[in-house]
Amino acid sequence: MKILIKGGRVIDPASNLDVICDVLTQDSTIAKVSKGIKTEADYTIEATDKIVMPGLIDMHVHLREPGREDKETVESGTRAALKGGVTCVLAMPNTHPALDSVEHIRLLKNIIKNSAHAHVFIAGAITRGRLGEELVDIAGVKREGVVAITDDGYSVDSDVLMLEALKTAQASGMLVICHSEDKKLSKNGVVNLGLTSTRMGLRGISKESEYKRVQRDIELAEEAGARVHIAHVSCKESLELIAAAKKKGIKVTCETAPHYFSLSEEDVLGFDTNMKMNPPLRSRQDRVVIREGLADGTIDAIASDHAPHTENEKDIEFERAEFGVVGLETLLAASITELVEKGVLSWPDLVAKFTVNPARILGLSKGSLKEGADADLTVVAPKEEWLVEKTSLVSKSKNCAFLGRALKGVVEYAICSGRIAYPFKNNSRKKNR
């Protein structure tokens, strides 16, 4: 199978490429990237005025399977990914059961084999049941192909255990992803602590609860000589700590999510539970600093923290509603709208945050258009606008923070392993499960 993508602006930060040319895929690899490719292809995509980039890697996705198939499944989540131009996701381990053993990893791998429409990589838990008490068999899950470990949703509170986790992970060449939150400080907060929590009469989540734990995680990583990746950075102080650590040569990387550079705490004042996530939307100043961190490279990656929840769990009293928003389908468009259109990032810099950077952090041979690389590509119409509506989302859950907003950037094609995975064919690859 040959696919020829003609005349698009091809952006591949991994090979320093930003040029109008053609891309040819042959079966599951990139065969050629050059001008004026002349060949008989099985499928030709006219990409004039479109942007052609490596398939996006979203390194923070809750697919909810196994255990909460009412919220999302590997099948529905990977469809949502493709619609958003994402061809690789990193699945978070807070499933039921948690991805905390070889057995549970195999369970998910089997589901992925049978139902995934896109590439799914697995993050395992750091501790059994994500309870922060006993380490998982890190070397064992590594052999199963797990690319990172995290107790996402929780931080490992014990310094001793976290240090041990980092040392063990380092010995196995495993990345540790930190959900940096001290729950003793964030208590039962639901919105940013300060004027917002006071105006709304809700318990607040302090920034200290985030950045003090970021600080600890960096210190322990330094002590262990291990690599850490800080998930969903939301505030100025966390970024300052990460920037300082990077300067010092500590092996730390980080990500943020589109809501942290697009929205701020004012957006939550109407008690819209689709604005409720953890960490919470912070101040406008934090939003500015997050944008600066993206521009100066302190923030390595943009990930959606796609967190599907049912209406029954979201459309209720604010403080009782679940934390989190879906984001796979708005990840790229929100980033184009808020970062490229507003001059925060150039196109190549934006594409890097979705491709070469997360690939390097996770050690994946993905995110590149070099000849011979995996044929995962995304073709996007960058200026086309669309309205985010519940009916436009293919995720099982509709708890999107961007509902009602017009975003720029429509994904026209997602090519996954050399086949056109989006637009969806009718009944594409629905296996019996």
Added chain:
Amino acid sequence: MTWTRKDLLGIEELSREEIELILSTAESFKEVSTREIKKVPALRGKTVVNLFYEPSTRTRVSFEVAAKRLSADVIHIATETSSVRKGETLIDTGRNIEALKADIIVVRHNCSGAAAMLARHVNLSVVNAGDGWHEHPTQALLDIFTLKEKFGRITGLQVSIVGDIAHSRVARSNIWGLTKLGAKVMVCAPEILIPPGIEEMGASVTHDIDEALRHADCVNVLRMQFERDTEAAFPQQLEYFKQFGITQDRIRKAKKNILVMHPGPINRGIEISSEVADGHNSVILEQVTNGIAVRMSVLFLVAQANDQLEKHEDTH
């Protein structure tokens, strides 16, 4: 100025003119309660449902009396005895009340934002009778009404609110309302009971009760709920009364005609001494009387606005 909101959810979103309209409408309704036959037909044929998720006597009874004096039919749903106990959600309960063709839901709920959420899901009018720590708009309106009745104005008055500001919806609604009308508001409490950002809402802060009383035209004393929280460092009752209790000694040092308000129910000897609560500066019972007029005003205005909205929709 006409009232166009189908709901009253909080004071924060109201304009000065809207607040003044509620107050002036309340003035004209106040007289009804002094008549021999205490009833006007303004809401005849309307059904008001009191939906209370928190125990409340005075607010519920006040709304009930207000609705009845406007000739509405009133139904009370106490959630302890209803299908809410069987797990029905607030939205489902609201939709069921709507299906009964009721016109107004008066809702009291322990979650902040509950009234706003309900209002988004039903077409009938929603009046917030207190949601979590967020707002208690009719309480603030009756406080302001009472102030205005006594002083003839709000602009330039100095009002001090004393007590658990952090957990008080009454404090929040009062700060919004009073500052919009040009009063100066000071809040006074131990540090732990002052929420962050309260100054940005327009209130000044003190931890010294004498300072709070020094220039005050009115002190609004909040009920202390020592049973509320297990959070550390919550003050002890006796210590609190010693430092912040409103006593006759303290009132003597204040302005001569200082008004003492309390949203009730009062804890004698805990946040306020009996002498002050029953003394000549106290307007605590007048607040209760004025509460009826203010709630009549609110019920009337939201019902009228919703009728207009429906008519508007019918013609389109």
